[in-house]
Amino acid sequence: MKQILTALLCLVFCRAHSQTLYVKTYGNPKDKPVIFLHGGPGYNAAFFEVSTAARLADKGFFVIVYDRRGEGRSPDSTAQFTFGEALADIDGLYKTYKLKKAVLLGHSFGGVLAVKYAGKNPAAVDAIVLADALLNAQETYRTILAKVKGIYQEKKDSMSLRYIGMIEQMDTAGLAYNSYTLGHAMMNGLYGPTHFSEEAKVIYQETKKDSVVKKYASQMTRLAPTGYWEHEHYTTLNMLPELKNLVAKRVKIYAVYGKDDGLFSEKQVAAVTDIIGSDRVGYLAGAGHNVFADQQVSFLNDLKKWLK
Template sequence: MLIRQASNAQNLELQTFGDAKYHPVIFLHGGPGYNSVIFEQTTAEELSRNGFFVISYDRRGEGRNEDLEANFTFEQTFRDLNGIYSDFNLEKATLVGHSFGGIVATFYAEEFPEKIESIVLASVPISMQNTFRTIIESSKKIYQDKEDKVNLSYIAQLEQMDTLAYGYAAYSFMHAMSNGFYSPSQPNSRAKELYQKMKSDSLVLKYASKNSYLAPMKFWENEAYTSIDLKENLKILNQEGIEMHGIYGKDDGLYSEEQVNTMRKILGDDKVKYLDNCSHSVFVDRQQEFIDVLIGLKK
């Protein structure tokens, strides 16, 4: 069951699924500049049927909350999250951070460890710089194999840019998108069903390709997000006893196996899933395995 409502303190539009007495899960979407629509329209309700109270929202200044005034800082993002905790009288919750949302979850847990039941890091960049290098190297190989001189020239220009610059990140992600790095090579039957369903879902059609240009630029200006590396942050959280699990797809062109292995070394082999026939949207590509991770965390 979906309930659309506003967070009292923040005027954020948010969506809830399931009974409020169940285990609370807050979904944090990717980006910056994206939204939670695909998660909500494919997986949130299914997750709630497994005994979870799911809260999902778009960050201030992004997606369906794009019109709200935003500073595009982690500090403001944390205030909004704390407001959601307050509105629903949550003492603790499981945070599901997808992609950039996993960075938000990690930094929030550092600031407010007492509010964390557990964290699921879904397709999260451990190192932004490593992610950009992976995209560029993989794209370059594709263009070399195709003898695509035009795109090889673009890659050559990209390789000469300041790797911390906003443009370096933006162009890298453009190559990832054009080369299909976000799509599974051989989706299973459930994923095929969900992708087919999305083709006729008006909300997905409206928001699936809608990216805010202001949010990533401002997060870059305010938080230097292109330089973020989570290794030490995750090590500290793990040492402090924060329960964390990672889930990645082998078809996700944003991350090398090296990044996934780094996550395994930090969290432990048994706490990181690296799935076949799965790309960036792990909650679509391998929905049941994604839900199983959360079921395993329920106390």
């Protein structure tokens, strides 16, 4: 029976506020639940869903994957794009699957929501796992600009250096500053590892063929970044003080970052390590921003070690 349940890919819809969310589950509902919180704002869970969800379930977890309200496969013209709304939808998942506790696996911007939810409902959180999580937005932007500036200086690319100079003069809390900075990170390959492992090459080759990945993995929902910026000022968020508060409340927190993730410096990872402890941090060589796919075996082994 467990083998059948583990192999079952069950597509369900979670109703909250009279709207539907795209939700997909993997594994045995009797196993420890893990809710994946995807990045963004404006992204979706498609790449994690296809590349990693079933493999995580095979480690003995009940994996719940969903797209946030108004993002990806959860279209909603009434979405407000607020933390309150996003946290209420996580509450909806708890109710739908009758969860008393769950692990929150927050990737990138999803890490912000994991921390926010645990701050609101610490008793409902078995643990938080931060995967390449955005915790200090302004420090991330500075890290990116420093790295791309170095790349352009090495190339003697005066035009691009001029653009960086213009970005540095922008309002650092503004959405344009955020967008242009991340755009240069993307153009210069800061999201991916310097060299893909053979394991990662196979994973990416397989997922590229998947119809879900083809349709959604590079799709961005334009309203979400604007909405979260207007309502939550996410471009100035610093979650480290909240992380310290959770540690004080004895919430279990773990983190996995890729050493080749150009969005975060060693200093940023060290700041997280100082708060949660070195035995609860995986800093994986050969992994970029999608650490769960770039070094999947190590990522899954870390989660099993920490959470089982």
